[in-house]
Amino acid sequence: MSSALFYAWVGVVLCGLGLFGFILHRHLMRRLLAFNIMGSGSFMILVGLAQDGRGADPVPQALVLTGIVVAVASTALALVILRRWYRVSGESRLPEDV
Amino acid sequence: MSRKLLAALLSLTVTLALSLALIDRPLPTEDLPARVGQAMQSSGVAHPVTAVLLNFRSYDTLLEVGVLLIAVVVALALREAQPDGPDRMGLDNPLLRAITAWLMPLMLMVSGYLLWAGSTRPGGAFQAGAVLAACGVLLRLCGTGLSWLEQPWRLRAGLALGPLVFLAAGTATMLAGASFLAYPEPLAGSLILFIELNLMVSIALALISLFRLAPPQSDSPHFADRRRSRRE
Incomplete structure (x- = not known):
């Protein structure tokens, strides 16, 4: 197993861990964190797989850079919505999970 | 079956399936690094990732800035009328202010350097914008605030600057007869730097x-009666 493939596999493990946390936890902040871990895992799969056997590939790297910015924006938006939800309802989880 | 066991089973299955897919993956049919290397001459920059981001696949970058803008618009729509005084911003500490006064020029310099370095090495508008945004967050956390952002039209104009310049550059190439966002070769380098400069401002x-639009942490929820008496 090359090191690039190993990175991709670590990304797979991160995806699995993120999914586990996302299902298990009901607190919205923990869910957001788990979702971000899943996202980081998919970025690692993308970059690791593309580098396997032929060195750095700028196209997936640019794709992942775009993805990171979108992930930052969506996480920030999710935090804004989450805190607004807490202000309105006093709950840090969704109504069906309480 | 308990929730924990079910979650563990599902995530293990997904991990195993993904691992199998990783082992049994199809080989790439196209040699993308070689194609990027061939096209580097006409891109106007020397770093392949910047060339892909702002020349070969600049459409992606344009839409990405659009996503950022949409996130801000939604956050603006969700904000509540709240006084935004220094007492709501966080730590108003003289030591923090003194350190910030030392750090701020350095951070601005790093941001400018990252923008400039993007054409030849890792760096670019997003990294520079992130450092610039960190400056703003730091200023807000030490209670200095960003009073010039209080004017709504200034904030909106700054937010729209990057996407508008990007769109204008793309449309100008169309007027010149090329396709959308296909920069002319001799101008590509300076055009990319100019777009990145404006993008940096908008991203930051x-x-x-x-960061500012998240409701402040210190106060309790509006509707205390809706709060559950039992906390798990």
């Missing part, structure tokens, strides 16, 4: 305003 403002 978007990140700062997303």
